[in-house]
Amino acid sequence: VQLQAYGGGLVQAGGFLRLSCVASGQIFSADGMGWFRQAPGKEREFVAAISGGGVVKDYADSVKGRFTISRDNTKNTLYLQMNSLKPEDTAVYYCARRAPSVYWISRRFNDHDYWGQGTQVTVSS
Numbered sequence: 001v002q003l004q005a006y007g008g009g010l011v012q013a014g015g016f017l018r019l020s021c022v023a024s025g026q027i028f029s030a031d032g033m034g035w036f037r038q039a040p041g042k043e044r045e046f047v048a049a050i051s052g053g054g055v056v057k058d059y060a061d062s063v064k065g066r067f068t069i070s071r072d073n074t075k076n077t078l079y080l081q082m083n084s085l086k087p088e089d090t091a092v093y094y095c096a097r098r099a100p101s102v103y104w105i106s107r108r109f110n111d112h113d114y115w116g117q118g119t120q121v122t123v124s125s
Contacts, residue, residue, distance in 0.1 A: 008119035021095030032098035
């Protein structure tokens, strides 16, 4: 399983970005997926998760209403649309696959077994 995340960049507060994560080596539609982020000096934290079929979604309170997770199973691609960005959203963003042994989507770091390399998002004030 390989996950390749891209789409990060530098944006002003209030702006938007869309992150993508292309997956290979798995039956993508069978796997729940998640986005996490890690700011300098902080632990990696949950951002959003989505079920294999794309119906069930979960968001951290800090991004609810501003970020949207989605997926295109025909393209093996996971997305994170980020609107109304704030300086506190600055972090390296990682996509991750929920481990097959985990029954449902999860916010837990340890419930994800494969991770993308991360893409930097920087929001200036």
